[in-house]
Amino acid sequence: MLLKDASAFLDDFSKKSYTDIFNIRSRVEQKDWERNAITNIKEHIFQGVNKYSTTKNVLYVHIPFCATRCDYCPYYTTPYNHTLVNEYISCLKKEMNRYKNTPYLKSTTFSSVYFGGGTPSILTVEQIKEIGEHILNSFTFDSNAELSFESNPSTLTLPKIKILKSLGFNRVSLGIQTFNERLLKSMNCAHNKEKGIAVIRQLLENNFIVNADLIFGLTGQDNKDIEEDIRILSQFEGSLQVTYFPLRIAENTPLAKQLETEEELSIGAHLKHLLKIDAFIENKLSSNGFIREECPVFYHSSGASEHKYHSTETRVIGFGSSAGTLLDEAENCNFFDIYEYMKNVDSDSSTALSGIMLTQQQAMERFVLYRLLYMNRSLPNFKNLMEERFFEYYQTPLNDLYEKVLNDMLKLRFIRLNGEKIELTNRFWRILNKVKIGMPSII
Ligand code: SF4
Structure with missing residues (x-):
């Protein structure tokens, strides 16, 4: 089983230079997360002002509840329970109250809010109103800020759409x-x-920008099924964005267990299979007017559906269980277990499961690294785009940082060069099946 090789590799990897940036070992071994010397990074960082107060600051809110458990899901989720959700919302508000008047948050203007999960749309209308109003009254936002809400079609009703709109x-x-x-x-x-x-x-009738998350590489799914999905998507008029995720077979999911018993799971073969379908999808979507700068997101070329919160954002302040905070100075992640999270909020203790401090150099390297992983590396102007984005973020030129990160990734054998093309290696993907750092571009 190839997945098992990852443990040995991670031990070795923990000694490498990018450990501090990824904090991979901590993210893998949740039980053993080392309590950092600074146990509450938010408390520490938020005493200073935000030196990038108006440049792409994202507020993330985590809602860890779901109606059912999808077989492939690698995330920490809990079944919906009305009383429990009310208690959780009280804790979210308490966590926000603890920091909202700190110099850092007082000096921050958010360009977007993202409710993720779990399934935020499982909340009732009253619960959405309660937490939504609390956030809007507690923090400062751009006049054209993007307020985004992750939803499942089975729980997003018209009254919930209306309250979101209002x-x-x-x-x-x-x-x-x-x-x-x-x-x-x-x-x-x-x-x-x-x-x-x-x-x-x-949603389109109510003038929302809609992102449709789709998955490819499912067992029993063929190109005709994908073609039919794209045909249906192409019929909608309005601000539609499509995010096409390759199926990720994450450890300890029912799907991984099922595949383990059925066949020898080969990441190399799975990736090859995904790459073929990915090319098919790109072809079909681009002939329907979609383009992609960041993987796996396709915007409509009209620009109407472009959004502001990219998976590559590195100025994110997260609230809620398992919510990550990524800043130029530090990273931290809250407890995954909601009871542990709530207990710590209630007792005014640190909610941080782990945290690391970053130097400015590391933060800038992380910026380049995330874009190497998530952006569409096949774009002919890939490096120029990276330079532009870097300048927007830091108001300083990228210089030789791109080459440095690229060389470090090559040394770690996380990427390989195929002519002009930068490809992620199977070795990297094996690690990704262990860690929860999102889904980089497979192209
Ligand atoms: S978080 Fe999403 S994928 Fe996971 S169980 Fe809930 S609805 Fe399914």
């Missing part, structure tokens, strides 16, 4: 996965094709 939310990210009934059932998803289509329509 609060000022302008973007909804929907876990469509596929419109194929057979595949939806096989993944244990709670919605069907009809519901998926109806919710997209309702």
